[in-house]
Amino acid sequence: MSGQRVDVKVVMLGKEFVGKTSLVERYVHHRFLLGPYQNTIGAAFVAKAINVEGRVVTLGIWDTAGSERYEAMSRIYYRGAKAAIVCYDITDSSSFQRVKFWVKELQSCEQHCRIYLCGTKLDLLENDRSKRQLDFHDVRDYAEEIKGRHYETSSKTGQNVDELFQKVAEDYVHFTPFQVMTEENGVDLSQKKETYFSCCHH
Amino acid sequence: MAADVQKKKGWEVQNGSLAPLDSLQLERSESPTPSMMQGSEPGAGQEGTMFVHTRSYEDLTTDEGPVSMGLKKGDGDQIESDMEQISKDFSELSTKLTGIPMDMEEELRENDSDQQEKPRRDSVLSSGKNDEDVTTDSWRRHKKQVFVLSEAGKPVYSRYGSEEALSSTMGVMMALVSFLEAEKNAIKSIHADGYKVVFMRRSPLVLVAVARTRQSEQEIAQELLYIYYQILSLLTWTQLNHIFQQKQNYDLRRLLAGSERITDNLLDLMAQDPSFLMGAVRCLPLAASVRDAVNASLQQAKAKNLVFSILISKNQLVALLRKKDQFLHPVDLHLLFNLISSSTSFREGEAWTPICLPKFNASGFFHAHISYLAQETDLCLLLVSTNREDFFTVSECKQKFLDRMRRRGSYQTLQEALRTPFYSVSQVGIPELRHFIYKSKSSRLFTRLCLPSPKIEAPYVTKEEKERLLGLYQYLHSRTHNSSRSLKTIYYTGTNENLLAWVTGAFELYMCYSPLGTKASAVSSISKLMKWIRREEDRLFILTSLTY
Ligand SMILES: Nc1nc2c(ncn2[C@@H]2O[C@H](COP(=O)(O)OP(=O)(O)OP(=O)(O)O)[C@@H](O)[C@H]2O)c(=O)[nH]1
Numbered sequence: 001m002s003g004q005r006v007d008v009k010v011v012m013l014g015k016e017f018v019g020k021t022s023l024v025e026r027y028v029h030h031r032f033l034l035g036p037y038q039n040t041i042g043a044a045f046v047a048k049a050i051n052v053e054g055r056v057v058t059l060g061i062w063d064t065a066g067s068e069r070y071e072a073m074s075r076i077y078y079r080g081a082k083a084a085i086v087c088y089d090i091t092d093s094s095s096f097q098r099v100k101f102w103v104k105e106l107q108s109c110e111q112h113c114r115i116y117l118c119g120t121k122l123d124l125l126e127n128d129r130s131k132r133q134l135d136f137h138d139v140r141d142y143a144e145e146i147k148g149r150h151y152e153t154s155s156k157t158g159q160n161v162d163e164l165f166q167k168v169a170e171d172y173v174h175f176t177p178f179q180v181m182t183e184e185n186g187v188d189l190s191q192k193k194e195t196y197f198s199c200c201h202h
Numbered sequence: 203m204a205a206d207v208q209k210k211k212g213w214e215v216q217n218g219s220l221a222p223l224d225s226l227q228l229e230r231s232e233s234p235t236p237s238m239m240q241g242s243e244p245g246a247g248q249e250g251t252m253f254v255h256t257r258s259y260e261d262l263t264t265d266e267g268p269v270s271m272g273l274k275k276g277d278g279d280q281i282e283s284d285m286e287q288i289s290k291d292f293s294e295l296s297t298k299l300t301g302i303p304m305d306m307e308e309e310l311r312e313n314d315s316d317q318q319e320k321p322r323r324d325s326v327l328s329s330g331k332n333d334e335d336v337t338t339d340s341w342r343r344h345k346k347q348v349f350v351l352s353e354a355g356k357p358v359y360s361r362y363g364s365e366e367a368l369s370s371t372m373g374v375m376m377a378l379v380s381f382l383e384a385e386k387n388a389i390k391s392i393h394a395d396g397y398k399v400v401f402m403r404r405s406p407l408v409l410v411a412v413a414r415t416r417q418s419e420q421e422i423a424q425e426l427l428y429i430y431y432q433i434l435s436l437l438t439w440t441q442l443n444h445i446f447q448q449k450q451n452y453d454l455r456r457l458l459a460g461s462e463r464i465t466d467n468l469l470d471l472m473a474q475d476p477s478f479l480m481g482a483v484r485c486l487p488l489a490a491s492v493r494d495a496v497n498a499s500l501q502q503a504k505a506k507n508l509v510f511s512i513l514i515s516k517n518q519l520v521a522l523l524r525k526k527d528q529f530l531h532p533v534d535l536h537l538l539f540n541l542i543s544s545s546t547s548f549r550e551g552e553a554w555t556p557i558c559l560p561k562f563n564a565s566g567f568f569h570a571h572i573s574y575l576a577q578e579t580d581l582c583l584l585l586v587s588t589n590r591e592d593f594f595t596v597s598e599c600k601q602k603f604l605d606r607m608r609r610r611g612s613y614q615t616l617q618e619a620l621r622t623p624f625y626s627v628s629q630v631g632i633p634e635l636r637h638f639i640y641k642s643k644s645s646r647l648f649t650r651l652c653l654p655s656p657k658i659e660a661p662y663v664t665k666e667e668k669e670r671l672l673g674l675y676q677y678l679h680s681r682t683h684n685s686s687r688s689l690k691t692i693y694y695t696g697t698n699e700n701l702l703a704w705v706t707g708a709f710e711l712y713m714c715y716s717p718l719g720t721k722a723s724a725v726s727s728i729s730k731l732m733k734w735i736r737r738e739e740d741r742l743f744i745l746t747s748l749t750y
């Protein structure tokens with residue numbers, strides 16, 4: 001991490017098994033891991049530099065564990081996030097309850113965090129449309145309501161994955177005052193953590 | 203195991219420190235003697251200790267301890283007849299658990315003869331008799347079922363089968379558990395139909411093992427205790443108790459969702475890896491100069507809130523640095539080993555997770571930064587911090603460590619050392635020796651060697667073979683630890699191998715020979731092996747305990 005700067009803190013949220021880790025794997029490593037499901041423990045951090053209109057923006061992605069066990073700790077992972085990718089599994093309607101939970105939580109604790117709703121496992125519908133349990137338009141309406149964005153992705157095929165993260169970075173560039181982007185004002189990770197988190201202390 | 207440990211004078215805590223006395227350092231004798239003092243054996247730390255020096259399983263001995271309730275037929279006593287009923291329930295339960303009605307005749311007979319105190323024949327020098335081979339046909343079937351339930355009878359964990367399918371079993375369990383009502387931390391066991399059923403109550407949880415292994419109650423209870431600590435490491439004792447105080451019939455599976463894999467892995471590991479049986483930590487053999495370089499790099503990569511920096515490779519300890527006056531407990535380190543080996547998810551990015559080290563402090567979480575040093579390596583670094591906001595600081599420590607290792611070429615050297623197996627048959631010079639475990643009691647470290655043999659194809663490499671060998675060691679271990687004598691030796695002859703165990707106040711040695719070797723040659727090779735271990739001790743063990 002030394003010398004590396006993170007411009008945008010992005011947090012992945014959502015019920016366990018919805019595919020948060022797979023989404024990050026696809027985006028960062030361009031792969032889809034087969035084999036048994038490995039639930040995330042705590043959270044995993046990975047940084048990825050991305051090009052937006054000729055500028056390099058570094059996303060610092062926190063892939064959190066969906067297990068309720070970590071819920072009490074979740075704050076440390078989303079605090080100060082500029083973007084939250086809140087995932088649900090389009091073939092599992094129960095996964096949307098957690099979406100609503102996270103949206104509420106973010107709205108009350110992180111007003112400056114933009115919300116991206118992400119329906120995962122789109123490829124599962126390819127052979128069997130009836131597997132869909134969450135209507136595209138219903139979710140889209142909900143996204144508008146909360147002033148968030150909405151994507152449907154497949155980590156298996158890669159469909160829409162790059163687009164989602166690209167949008168996160170673009171929104172950051174477009175909606176953040178330019179001076180934050182300059183060298184002097186970027187978050188220096190060698191600084192003490194108090195500085196880093198200072199904007200979001202409560 | 204606790205009993206003989208307590209007898210040893212060298213174990214006594216002096217001034218709150220268990221560092222070996224200086225006078226002992228002088229006599230690090232070349233060859234082993236039964237009277238070798240703890241702290242002077244090969245592998246003993248030279249400058250203080252690395253781990254907490256408490257007995258690993260004090261929990262098992264400070265309480266009332268395991269109470270064995272063997273069944274005696276025809277005894278009119280009220281409790282006995284209750285127990286008989288339970289035994290009957292249990293035979294039904296047993297068939298339910300495995301789905302295979304078993305012919306337990308033989309196991310039962312063996313177990314019976316096992317329980318009766320046999321004439322002592324565990325001396326290398328005086329005994330000509332052999333113990334029966336513990337290898338049986340049933341070895342490969344489910345040898346041990348483990349349940350965890352809440353005191354209200356709600357299922358928490360089941361090793362095999364879904365908790366729902368076992369709900370009737372849970373009912374039986376609860377009936378049994380009601381026996382433990384009065385005591386909060388009791389351990390009880392029942393022998394029925396060739397099974398040993400061990401109950402452990404650690405309020406608000408009850409842990410049950412149904413085992414067909416040859417382990418003693420204490421050993422099974424130790425494994426249950428590990429499972430209990432495993433759960434604490436995810437939740438903390440405080441949280442666990444708080445939850446059940448709020449709601450007695452809380453369904454803990456909600457909070458433990460996704461952790462079954464970790465517990466499964468722990469049970470599998472305990473059946474294969476001698477670390478748990480030994481209550482000690484296995485060191486990765488490494489040239490002292492390489493280890494020094496690793497230590498120096500770790501030492502340099504410190505931060506205010508770091509408590510432990512631990513480098514491991516495949517459940518072996520490569521290096522450990524600790525904050526001054528803070529000691530890690532081997533049990534906590536075993537739990538960390540298990541956590542890391544149970545999931546590939548640590549290979550993705552840098553993990554930052556709350557973790558409770560229950561032996562260190564069961565009431566709170568540390569935050570652990572966990573990452574592999576590279577994509578294609580087994581070297582995994584754990585940085586344990588007290589501050590949950592510390593991620594970026596700790597992450598930088600890792601980078602500093604790695605940078606320095608790379609700059610000085612130490613990383614390359616370490617990787618090479620990992621690739622080239624350090625041990626070889628010719629080095630040890632005992633052709634019949636196939637495998638051994640040597641544990642230094644004072645440092646709580648052990649080393650293990652599996653010697654490739656030209657005659658047999660890859661012995662003790664497959665899961666089955668590993669489990670079988672550990673079963674044999676387990677058997678020797680329980681034989682050497684359940685007697686009050688302080689010097690114990692056992693020679694065991696089996697069809698596939700011969701074994702020798704030697705347990706003294708300072709060390710434990712378990713050797714596994716070709717079945718063609720004779721007892722005399724085995725005995726005479728002990729001192730050769732011990733000399734070799736002494737000669738190589740700075741590679742085989744971590745002799746100095748470092749702080750930041
Ligand atoms: N077919 C298909 N399967 C997917 C997709 N994304 C994830 N999966 C599968 O869904 C399961 C869960 O995926 P993960 O990415 O591990 O889920 P997670 O949200 O990170 O889960 P936690 O870490 O427990 O919170 C795995 O078996 C994946 O292979 C997808 O786009 N298509």
Ligand SMILES: [Mg+2]
Nearest residue numbers: 020021039040
């Ligand atoms: Mg995940």
